[in-house]
Amino acid sequence: MEYEPVVGRLREVRVITRPTADGRSSVTFRNFVVEMPYSKELNLEIGALLAVETIREDTYLILEVADYVPVHFGMINLDGSIPKEIRDQVMEEVSKSWHNGGNSEMWIDVFAYPIGYIATQNGFRKGYYPPLPGSPVRILNKESFKEFVCAKNGTDIGTVLGQGIPLTVNLPKAMVYHIGVFAFTGSGKSNLTSALIRRILNYTDAKVVIFDISMEYSILLLDQLLKHNSEILTTERYPSNPSDSSRKFMRTHVIPEELENYRERIRRTIESLFMEGKIRTLYVPPQGSMSLTYDSFLKLIKDQIDDKYTAFAQKPLFSLMLRKLDEMMRVNKIPKDAPLDDSILPILDEIENEGRSAGLKDNSTIFAFISSLRSYVSTDQVQSDEYDIEKLAIDILNRDKDSPRLFVLELQNLEESREIVASLVEEVMARRKRSFSTSPILFVLDEAQEFIPFDTRQRDKSELSSSAVEKLLRHGRKYHLHALISTQRLAYLNTNVLQQLHTYFISVLPRPYDRQLVSETFGISDALLDRTLDLEVGQWLLVSFKASLPHDVPVFFNAPNNLDEIRKILEEDRSGNLINGNK
Numbered sequence: 156m157e158y159e160p161v162v163g164r165l166r167e168v169r170v171i172t173r174p175t176a177d178g179r180s181s182v183t184f185r186n187f188v189v190e191m192p193y194s195k196e197l198n199l200e201i202g203a204l205l206a207v208e209t210i211r212e213d214t215y216l217i218l219e220v221a222d223y224v225p226v227h228f229g230m231i232n233l234d235g236s237i238p239k240e241i242r243d244q245v246m247e248e249v250s251k252s253w254h255n256g257g258n259s260e261m262w263i264d265v266f267a268y269p270i271g272y273i274a275t276q277n278g279f280r281k282g283y284y285p286p287l288p289g290s291p292v293r294i295l296n297k298e299s300f301k302e303f304v305c306a307k308n309g310t311d312i313g314t315v316l317g318q319g320i321p322l323t324v325n326l327p328k329a330m331v332y333h334i335g336v337f338a339f340t341g342s343g344k345s346n347l348t349s350a351l352i353r354r355i356l357n358y359t360d361a362k363v364v365i366f367d368i369s370m371e372y373s374i375l376l377l378d379q380l381l382k383h384n385s386e387i388l389t390t391e392r393y394p395s396n397p398s399d400s401s402r403k404f405m406r407t408h409v410i411p412e413e414l415e416n417y418r419e420r421i422r423r424t425i426e427s428l429f430m431e432g433k434i435r436t437l438y439v440p441p442q443g444s445m446s447l448t449y450d451s452f453l454k455l456i457k458d459q460i461d462d463k464y465t466a467f468a469q470k471p472l473f474s475l476m477l478r479k480l481d482e483m484m485r486v487n488k489i490p491k492d493a494p495l496d497d498s499i500l501p502i503l504d505e506i507e508n509e510g511r512s513a514g515l516k517d518n519s520t521i522f523a524f525i526s527s528l529r530s531y532v533s534t535d536q537v538q539s540d541e542y543d544i545e546k547l548a549i550d551i552l553n554r555d556k557d558s559p560r561l562f563v564l565e566l567q568n569l570e571e572s573r574e575i576v577a578s579l580v581e582e583v584m585a586r587r588k589r590s591f592s593t594s595p596i597l598f599v600l601d602e603a604q605e606f607i608p609f610d611t612r613q614r615d616k617s618e619l620s621s622s623a624v625e626k627l628l629r630h631g632r633k634y635h636l637h638a639l640i641s642t643q644r645l646a647y648l649n650t651n652v653l654q655q656l657h658t659y660f661i662s663v664l665p666r667p668y669d670r671q672l673v674s675e676t677f678g679i680s681d682a683l684l685d686r687t688l689d690l691e692v693g694q695w696l697l698v699s700f701k702a703s704l705p706h707d708v709p710v711f712f713n714a715p716n717n718l719d720e721i722r723k724i725l726e727e728d729r730s731g732n733l734i735n736g737n738k
């Protein structure tokens with residue numbers, strides 16, 4: 156481990172206890188006060204790492220800087236009881252002394268907290284030993300910081316604040332354990348999300364499916380839509396002429412101010428996407444006409460058995476149907492959520508024959524039931540030309556090298572979009588279970604509080620989307636299905652899902668409740684989370700638990716501006732090579 160030349164001393168240990176955000180229990184954080192000599196050249200920033208001697212020989216406790224304040228001895232007891240003239244004189248002297256360089260009367264109080272790691276001669280490892288008060292505290296230099304924090308051979312997602320080194324992360328691993336992007340509106344959530352998706356498309360083999368209710372991502376990822384085989388799915392009806400369609404598209408989408416000068420070039424790019432058939436209408440069946448699954452079929456049969464109006468003579472046949480179906484599902488390993496198909500026809504024939512030999516009348520309920528099921532499974536197989544959820548799921552799961560990799564679903568109606576999210580996620584999960592593959596798929600849910608709200612309701616379909624997304628977050632990893640969710644208020648989110656996310660990107664969260672939730676989930680001091688209030692647009696705190704980084708160290712960083720990345724491509728496009736016919 157290598158250090159900056161300056162050495163401080165550990166002065167105080169403070170233990171802070173507060174109630175948890177939900178008020179049900181309490182949490183305790185240890186905060187340390189380190190005294191560093193004051194110098195104008197001191198290279199110390201929030202997020203810097205310190206090493207302090209511990210009770211164990213050659214073992215150092217690692218601390219992260221959450222805040223620092225310059226202190227002058229002359230002002231320690233300078234309160235209102237001192238006459239004003241004297242106060243003014245002292246303050247003037249102190250103010251001058253800061254500019255004259257350091258002396259023994261001035262120092263910096265550094266507030267730092269342990270992040271659960273110790274350093275020994277053999278490197279860094281998880282652990283805690285009590286540090287020795289009064290003992291030396293050193294600042295890790297850039298090289299040691301990089302070695303400890305950044306992922307080797309990882310993907311560059313920005314610059315570490317105060318260190319000026321690239322922040323590299325393990326993107327595939329971050330994706331595996333799901334990602335959350337949390338910040339107040341206008342802090343740069345969609346910008347960061349787009350920058351991450353851009354890297355996922357270019358440095359991993361994952362497919363990306365974006366549920367976009369703000370209609371932003373087609374523009375924010377315009378170059379990627381051209382670069383990769385991709386699809387924009389919309390429920391909007393566009394004119395058949397690509398030029399008119401592109402004009403309508405421009406009217407219904409917000410073009411960021413920074414790209415205003417490229418309006419015409421963007422329009423022509425959209426026109427070329429229409430011509431290439433990359434913008435397609437998604438057919439959404441009318442409400443309530445979603446397909447039957449094996450599970451709902453089992454339930455229908457059970458309802459018949461339990462129904463007091465079902466004729467007594469028919470009940471054993473319904474029971475037989477149930478048993479045969481159960482047997483077939485077990486033998487053929489058909490999951491309950493698989494869509495009902497014509498494999499049930501032989502069972503229907505058999506039960507019908509049994510009914511006839513038992514002498515049931517032609518107008519018996521069971522015959523009507525069998526006949527309506529037959530027409531359901533047969534009609535369902537008639538191929539329709541409409542591009543629907545099932546066909547989209549097949550394209551998403553397609554493993555051919557030239558199959559689409561990026562899907563942007565532009566969803567305008569909230570209730571309908573919840574149904575689409577639920578049915579697509581369920582369909583992809585059910586199909587993946589039946590035909591396993593390891594190729595990763597990332598679902599991106601912008602404005603996640605609309606789909607997995609704290610308070611779900613059957614009426615507005617949020618119960619449907621919430622249960623599908625919860626399933627994806629809990630079980631998706633086994634099937635290489637992952638999620639990136641972004642929201643401006645954690646408090647509005649179904650809290651069950653928060654524990655499933657192992658990588659959080661946090662910017663300004665003005666409500667203390669939201670910040671407390673994050674500090675409790677990751678065991679990070681409130682003092683560090685509070686620093687996110689000072690972050691500027693595009694600056695983020697990355698916290699990860701066994702996912703993005705080799706060690707779980709919260710890192711402040713400056714994200715690249717996604718708009719600069721597209722602007723660069725649009726500029727390069729002057730040659731006309733990147734975006735068809737766009738000069």
Ligand SMILES: Nc1ncnc2c1ncn2[C@@H]1O[C@H](COP(=O)(O)OP(=O)(O)OP(=O)(O)O)[C@@H](O)[C@H]1O
Pocket residue numbers: 338339340341342343344345346347369411413643692693694713714715716717718
């Ligand atoms: N990394 C960055 N560097 C520079 N500017 C940025 C960065 N990220 C975002 N911005 C600027 O901030 C503005 C808002 O960003 P963005 O639309 O991504 O925020 P948001 O949090 O998604 O907002 P909303 O919740 O309203 O959708 C952008 O127009 C962009 O100019």
